[in-house]
Amino acid sequence: MCPSGRSLPSGTAAANSDFRSAFDVLDADRDGKISKEDLREFYAGFCNGGDEDEMIGTMIAVADSNRDGFVEYEEFERVLGYKKRAAAAEVMEDVFRVMDKDGDGQLSHDDLKNYMKWAGFSASDEDIRAMIKLGGGDENGGVSFDGLLKILAVA
Numbered sequence: 001m002c003p004s005g006r007s008l009p010s011g012t013a014a015a016n017s018d019f020r021s022a023f024d025v026l027d028a029d030r031d032g033k034i035s036k037e038d039l040r041e042f043y044a045g046f047c048n049g050g051d052e053d054e055m056i057g058t059m060i061a062v063a064d065s066n067r068d069g070f071v072e073y074e075e076f077e078r079v080l081g082y083k084k085r086a087a088a089a090e091v092m093e094d095v096f097r098v099m100d101k102d103g104d105g106q107l108s109h110d111d112l113k114n115y116m117k118w119a120g121f122s123a124s125d126e127d128i129r130a131m132i133k134l135g136g137g138d139e140n141g142g143v144s145f146d147g148l149l150k151i152l153a154v155a
Contacts (some may be wrong), residue, residue, distance in 0.1 A: 019077045021152045022091040028077075030120065033070035036060055042098065092152070096145045106142035107132075 024030075028038040039056045045071025063071040063079040071079075099107055099115045107115075110129050116123040123131075129139060143151065 019080055020073070021093075023076050025095050025119075026091070028119075029085075033072050034060075034063075034076065058138050079124050091148060095144065096148055099148075106137070106144060108142040109139060109149060111142065 023034070025039055026034050026042055028041040029035070032054050036053075040052070041057060043056070044051055060069070060071060063075045065075050065078065066072075097103075098106070099111050101111055101114070102108075109125070109132065111129050112131060113123065113125070116128070131151050132139060132143050132147075135143035135151040137143030137147050
């Protein structure tokens with residue numbers, strides 16, 4: 001079970017959990033598909049404007065094999081293909097950078113709490129402390145990128 005309380009569907013291979021975690025992070029509105037708006041929300045404050053619409057359009061076009069304007073999980077998984085570990089790690093590094101508001105390389109209690117709230121997940125202070133502990137961090141220093149992967153069970 002993920003910190004969000006969600007579980008992977010039974011019969012899903014363990015290897016697919018890498019993809020599912022990354023997909024769920026990008027699917028900002030939780031409708032089961034990644035849209036241009038989902039990607040805009042994800043990259044807000046991360047890109048410095050200008051060419052992000054072109055970048056996002058290209059990302060969708062590369063993955064959207066049925067040309068419906070969205071990236072469903074199966075399309076997302078197909079695009080990552082055999083490079084799944086590297087691709088998932090790159091996506092998760094982007095997620096980490098977005099969550100790490102002060103850029104210190106650690107997700108603090110506040111970083112995690114704010115992200116969980118932004119993502120629409122209810123998490124108490126106790127839940128956040130448990131996540132930090134699960135990730136091998138401490139309340140003062142927070143959790144590293146590797147710790148985030150442990151929290152999400154991607155490592």
